[in-house]
Amino acid sequence: MTKQQNEQITLAPLPQEELAIFKEEIQEAFMKGLQDSFPEAEDSTKMGPLPSEEDFEHSLTVKDSVVRQIVLNGERIGGVVLNINPETQRNEVDFLYIKANAHGNGLGTKAWKAIEAAFPETKVWELHTPYFEKRNIHFYVNKCGFKIVEFNHKGNPGPNIEGEEPESDEEFEFFRFEKVMTEESSEL
Template sequence: MVAKLELANVSDAVVLKALSMEAFTPDFEQYGGFPPGVDDIDWHLDQIKTEHYYKIFYNDELAGGILTVPINGVETEIKLFYIAGEFQDKQLGSQTIALIEQCYSATKKWSLVTPYKSYRNHHFYEKQGYLKVGEFQPEPDDVFRLFQYEKQK
């Protein structure tokens, strides 16, 4: 299996939106919503224009996307990371993390958030060297929480 990353372009927005919505459907079913922006084509277009939104390929098939936000020269946030269901359990996630870390080789601190009941995500990120460093409620009146993870290089 060969994973590959390519910067997304404007013509990819529709397919990336569809792939992300498919990948985040379990979150929608569990929490009643998608991650912010995932269901909005304009949001995907805006993220593509940052030139930090990558398409993830599995043996030349488009399998998902990863959006990074460089914070400064040494810190990068993974804002969105998704792989379509048919491509999961193929080591694609691990290879994608390795590839994105190569793209941002000067990064010393990686960060991300993931939902509190996304146990599979917790396990995956911990396997990749991330540590849970906190949690917060985006909406104070809602029980939904996000776990914060970081990885130091």
């Protein structure tokens, strides 16, 4: 076991002056996932950043948005943007990333446990991930205990996308995941 695997992951507020770097790190991590699945996507200049500037800005301006950096030994190794609903405690993960140089050491799983510990009142966690992100699907289902509860596509866009027209079917194919944390939340 490496020293890094023995270390504690913590969540820390993101200083406002580091927001631009944080966004670049998220976009780099998401683009790497796309390129791993579709090597022909190497030229990302044609498609723009992932997530888009608009999606990133929207996630930060939602009423109950929480932005945290994932820290190991005083160094940011990733980050998360959450939407915490204090009334329903049905909380959403907008973006979660671990830097590429920290992959494969179990740090993502430790980061997820730190997120759960930071928000113990959560009844249900929800998130979306693209259909092609096998690494994400494995992580959320097999490591974190999520279940796939819906497949969103052009014919079933889901509640948050109504009125938006995707350019292609593939652009809009996502799995919706949920993790129920308490028995009473299953009645939601």
